[in-house]
Amino acid sequence: MKRYLTGLALVTTVMTPGAATRAYAHHSFAATYLETQNVTVEGELVEFLFRNPHSFVQLKVTEKDGTMVRYAVEWGGIGQLGQQGVTRDTFKPGDHLVISGAPGRNPEDHRVRMVSLLRPRDGFSWGHRPNEKVD
Amino acid sequence: MTPTLSISFRPALLVVAVMLAGTPSFAQVDLTGIWRNFNHEDWMERGGGSDPVDYLGIPLNDDGRARALSYNYSLLAQPEHQCGLNTPFYGFLDPFGNNIWTEFDPVTGRIIAYKIGAWLDKDIVTIWMDGRQHPSKDSFHSYAGFTTGEWQGDTLTTYTTHMKDGFLRRNAVSSSDQATMTMHITRHGDLLTMTALVEDPVYLAEPYVLSHSWRLDPTLNMPAVPTPCEPIAELPRMDKPGVVPHYLPGQNPFVNELTQMYNLPLVAVLGGPETRYPEFRQKLKDYVPPPICVRYCCGPNADGLNCIVDGSGKRQP
Numbered sequence: 001m002k003r004y005l006t007g008l009a010l011v012t013t014v015m016t017p018g019a020a021t022r023a024y025a026h027h028s029f030a031a032t033y034l035e036t037q038n039v040t041v042e043g044e045l046v047e048f049l050f051r052n053p054h055s056f057v058q059l060k061v062t063e064k065d066g067t068m069v070r071y072a073v074e075w076g077g078i079g080q081l082g083q084q085g086v087t088r089d090t091f092k093p094g095d096h097l098v099i100s101g102a103p104g105r106n107p108e109d110h111r112v113r114m115v116s117l118l119r120p121r122d123g124f125s126w127g128h129r130p131n132e133k134v135d
Numbered sequence: 136m137t138p139t140l141s142i143s144f145r146p147a148l149l150v151v152a153v154m155l156a157g158t159p160s161f162a163q164v165d166l167t168g169i170w171r172n173f174n175h176e177d178w179m180e181r182g183g184g185s186d187p188v189d190y191l192g193i194p195l196n197d198d199g200r201a202r203a204l205s206y207n208y209s210l211l212a213q214p215e216h217q218c219g220l221n222t223p224f225y226g227f228l229d230p231f232g233n234n235i236w237t238e239f240d241p242v243t244g245r246i247i248a249y250k251i252g253a254w255l256d257k258d259i260v261t262i263w264m265d266g267r268q269h270p271s272k273d274s275f276h277s278y279a280g281f282t283t284g285e286w287q288g289d290t291l292t293t294y295t296t297h298m299k300d301g302f303l304r305r306n307a308v309s310s311s312d313q314a315t316m317t318m319h320i321t322r323h324g325d326l327l328t329m330t331a332l333v334e335d336p337v338y339l340a341e342p343y344v345l346s347h348s349w350r351l352d353p354t355l356n357m358p359a360v361p362t363p364c365e366p367i368a369e370l371p372r373m374d375k376p377g378v379v380p381h382y383l384p385g386q387n388p389f390v391n392e393l394t395q396m397y398n399l400p401l402v403a404v405l406g407g408p409e410t411r412y413p414e415f416r417q418k419l420k421d422y423v424p425p426p427i428c429v430r431y432c433c434g435p436n437a438d439g440l441n442c443i444v445d446g447s448g449k450r451q452p
Contacts, residue, residue, distance in 0.1 A: 028184020
């Protein structure tokens with residue numbers, strides 16, 4: 001397990017002038033996340049909270065200094081993910097996942113808004129098709 | 136010769152007369168149905184949501200500004216806040232449609248209330264049409280508040296009191312629980328326009344007005360009730376007792392995010408009554424646009440469109 005891009009210098013800054021509009025619910029993502037930045041976290045699934053209005057992927061990540069940190073990755077709600085084939089049983093605790101997304105505005109939250117997900121074991125992925133965006 | 140109605144035409148005329156006489160006192164216009172949102176209207180607000188400190192155009196007083204600046208969005212991750220509902224004004228801020236239906240008096244058949252549905256996280260708004268009074272000022276405040284309505288011509292005018300505090304913009308600019316909202320609902324064919332006027336003696340120096348339109352769309356799947364919400368341990372740090380995310384006065388780290396992004400002066404992004412009026416532009420006459428556009432450059436559904444690439448505000452070929 002390894003966490004990528006922890007420092008500011010390693011944070012990939014992605015300008016997104018061409019991003020199409022999306023419908024968000026529950027809260028403002030712009031106020032919650034640094035949407036012009038992107039981070040990648042990699043670790044083992046602690047819990048998949050499949051729920052409304054947004055689901056959460058709780059990931060156990062080993063920091064560079066060896067400490068273990070639990071990350072909360074915000075994802076779509078039940079309706080949206082369900083239409084894309086994601087169910088409550090798609091993941092099991094311990095699944096090794098690689099997740100990219102926008103980091104939270106408060107670093108102490110260890111929070112990420114899901115942009116893409118990969119499970120290397122079987123190649124399951126999300127976020128690469130046009131409709132796979134967090135609404 | 137004096138013209139006369141034929142005997143066979145008289146019953147039909149009677150039916151038409153009864154229909155015309157019976158309808159207007161119940162409802163001037165049919166507001167019921169499912170109304171689709173226009174997401175290109177205020178799309179930055181209704182889509183991704185406002186930037187953290189963007190209060191431009193909101194007539195905040197000092198207390199309203201202080202509250203907004205102290206708000207840390209991680210607060211919504213607390214279990215007690217995760218499943219809270221939004222107040223009726225949020226319908227002007229979110230990207231969803233409206234589902235409107237009526238409730239009838241079972242005896243008289245009169246409309247006693249309009250209901251505005253609540254998907255995803257709004258409370259159902261009940262607009263009482265039976266002339267009842269608003270409760271006392273000390274009565275319970277709910278997310279939806281208490282709303283009465285009356286027809287003014289073809290416009291339904293409503294008045295809402297007894298709301299909890301709620302968002303006026305999706306970056307935590309808030310109204311207090313003393314706020315009231317007057318709303319004008321007008322239908323033009325398949326278009327429904329609502330105009331809201333929020334007055335708040337606690338956080339606003341002047342009324343805040345916002346309007347929005349929806350289009351009738353019976354094919355839209357728009358549930359009438361909020362979706363079930365289950366509080367969870369959303370953020371690990373919230374597991375510790377006593378954690379209440381906030382910013383102390385003068386310590387909001389995002390105060391200058393917008394000023395740097397758009398070269399705007401701080402006085403503009405902090406809002407206030409004067410920022411509502413066109414005359415405020417005179418204060419920005421030395422404004423220098425930023426050299427590059429970094430956000431919201433292509434508009435909604437921008438595939439194939441020309442985008443703004445610099446600070447000119449004009450689309451480039």
